[in-house]
Amino acid sequence: MGRKNCRKKEKIFLMTFTPEQLKTILLRIIDKKPNTKIELNFVRTKTAAELHIFQPANRLLLSEYQKLTKSKEIPQLPWLEKLLKKADIRSISGISVVTSLVKPYTCPGKCVYCPTEVRMPKSYIATEPAAARALRLDFSPYEQVKQRVEMLEKNGHATDKIEYIIKGGTWNAYPLKYQYWFILESFRACNDLSRRGKRRIPLLTEKNSLEELQDALEQEQRYNEHCKHRIIGLTLETRPDAITAKTIFHMRRQGCTRIELGLQAPDDKILDLIQRGHTVEQFEKAILLLRSAGFKVDLHFMPDLPGTTPDHDIEMYRLLFEKETLRPDMVKIYPNTVIKSAELYKWFQKGKYKPYGEKELFRALSEMKMITPRYCRISRLIRDIPETEIEAGNKITNLREALSAELKKIGKQCVCLRCREIGRQKENIDADTIPQLFIDEYKTIGGTEYFLSFEDANRVAVFGFLRLRIPTKRSPDLTPSEEEKKYRTQLSLLEKFLPENKDCAFIRELHVYGKVVQIGKREKKDSQHKGLGKQLVAAAEKLCKEKGFKKVSVISGVGVRGYYRKLGYRKIGTYMVKKLK
Template identity: 45%
Template sequence: MASIKRSFAKKNKINCPSNISLLKEYHKLVNKKRIEKNDEIEKLLITRPVRSLSGVVNVSVLTKPYNCPGECIYCPKETNIPKSYLSGEPAVERAKKLKYDPYLQVKNRIESLQLGGHPTDKIEVRIIGGNWSSYPKKYKEWFIKRCFEACNNKKDETLKKAQKRNETAKHRIIGMSFETRPDFINQKEIEEMLLLGATKIEIGVQSIYNDVLILNKRGHLVEDTIRATEMLKNAGFKVSYQVMLNLPGSNPQRDIEMFKELFSNPDFKPDYLKIYPCALVKEAPLYNLYLKGRYKPYTKEVLIETIKEIKKHIPIYVRIERIIRDIPSPLIVEGGAKLSNLRQLIDSQKICKCIRCREIRDIKNEEVLLFREDYDASNGKEIFLSFEDKNRKNVYSILRLRITDSDTALIREVHVYGQATPISKKGAQHKGLGMLMVKEAEKIANKKRIAIISGVGVRDYYRKKLGYRLSKTYMIKTF
């Protein structure tokens, strides 16, 4: 594609056109009915197709700068930037320009995704910016309402009304995640997050060793992580752990042991992982320790080897979302965390069994089989169902079912992979894999009731296709 564009530009003595400008012209011509709509052209011109590979597009929205009560020694503190973030990070720069207005952030993002040729009817909203739980309740409600309103293209009196409208809107919020700390998780916080529409909670675990947590002034212990993990799973949330490597007090061997424990000890076993090597920046108190020679970042070789070893211990039910923060390399003082292409250097696909490394990109014409994996986690039983090819190289869909002593079984996640296809089109999303998995889960659960934690924008699907009804914030079916 690039070479065709270049030779055309050369021949006609014009600048090489960007995919975005070509797409814009293409859409204009289609709208004027001068050319016919062509899926092949759209596929060729789509920018960074990886953005919509998981079947949905992600929209990150940054909260306004606000003081987090934490004192973590590696956390950068910059005036007018949400704590733990730095100016120069792409998401921060985008938000800053829009004065951290949630409505404009979401609107802008949808527009630029559309310009890049991405379908935007299924949106996963990720709220970032320090510790969500420490923001005032009123701000949080306003913030989320504005996110829904941006997707609905309409104002509403209450959050509830905006959510109801979103159930059938053009841009549906099918998932929403918050970042918080394990010691802020309690029943009240959980209720509040459910009402806002959250489906996934990222908790800053950082380490499971209390001496490391204390040394880094995290302000919580591993016991908080264990308690929060169980409470969140019992509320149906998907649980994502942010875990840091190379923290003061740890070393490569301890880091590797930590990951082995995360997936052998039922107290942990998160569904998602973000592995962040500690990034040494001048804006964090850790820099003083470094100057005194009491902290040294891993070299790039050590970091790569450590992550490669860690990846061998990741089970198939986990999705590694990131292995590096988006901090621009010049802001990092030294060490392997400067490598922005860490993921490529590790060549994950060869060693990693996680969902992200195996999720289907282009739908293949191959047979898919239903797999089932049972494991104990957080005083319950987790059943992980997936449709995959027979060699378990390509994952087409997953479902997480949780069974505890309660008479209600929980479906914590249903996800079908493949290029995000608009709701009216055909593709992996619509081959009925999701429905088949839910029916299988209903059989396995064998309980009085099943509750699905569902993004607001998927409620209609469960209602119409599977006979579930809304009860508080869950979609419920009674047997």
């Protein structure tokens, strides 16, 4: 079959839902009577997987429900209507997330568990929801972003603050021109959705020169600072051995604020066995460089890999927070699964690899949740791989909810940042709670991290937080550690690439939670725009002065530069910098 026909067939399979399929899902939801949107989404996902279709949007279910109630095939159910209309889950963290995928390309890695599909970027499966969308749109960054923003708007989400995540293999392995073009097109999509009148920035392709692409991107970024759909954060996925002072420089220029970095296991023997192609030390160097440039790091950890045990997984996870060289801001815990297109499938068939049972995995994950410190956010606990693609390994799709329920039964609770976000804890604190400022301090290689947060007195709910880094070598009363001395050359190089950060402390992240409050509007109930952000910045600046720093640098997303300008910061290079008085 020709490529074109094949695409066409996929399109029908992926995107069309028959009334019968929608009705089946609705009847299952009615039967299970979920109480929350999360529970509803779980039933929807599971039923869709059984029907071998992708999840229909709640908006489609709602319209089918309305037809069926009109024809009296199902009764009017106000609780169901309310759940289907409720549009606050995606934006519960205060931002709307938009994801796109890069085109298929080779990755320097040879990881045995990694799916390999020729039509997909390495590690992605065509049936994953975001991947399916990207494939359908021929991996066009413009269309992926545009259609996603439009869809979010249609479903009732505010889209003025966008956390943009670019997925697929190793970002830095792609040609530099492709990288700049991809991001240029993404910004153009957001800007075009709010642009009035003709655009003056010419349309460019990958064939244009690097300088032209970089200039055009700068122009689109400047436009984005004030437009309706602002990109307030940009996340890129890459490998530790791809992180150098130079790649960091380019990623900053592209507007990146957060890096997803695969470690998988802090154990060289396991890394060797699974053919990761890098060591733990290389990861440590990467995280030091990234933090020294103010980036946030989302570390990927994989339990149940070949060569480990549940107890060893727990110990390795503990190490992530004990070692000063690691201590990530966020973690994605992806229990290993066997996918047919991965090398690991052959190991599995030959009996060379056997995944844990559900019980063992559950025990290990529960322990991990209890180990996670307050400053770290478990951003994911499972990868979005359709059950039908998994040959062996975890198939529980609502792992996070199941774990929370299990911990609750034994009177325990995860204190990771995500679990304590105010949007998830509203029922557990008084409505008139006045947030208090807490400051947690922890050492990392090359600096001290301060996690400033506004929480209720019992630290059940977090209203907002700020990550401040005080670099060790800049503080007059502290000397560089042995470990830091090891990475001196790369750190000096980093200073040359990013001179704007000389003698600066870093605000690496500022986040005030609540349902997205549109820029310029105020909502009484939500914590965004209530001045908590300003107070956090003021507290951080005070701390910097106490530690002997006269300058603060913010790794600001393009869409929040204006916010920092109002607080006295100005753009120098790719950062927002303020001289403290």
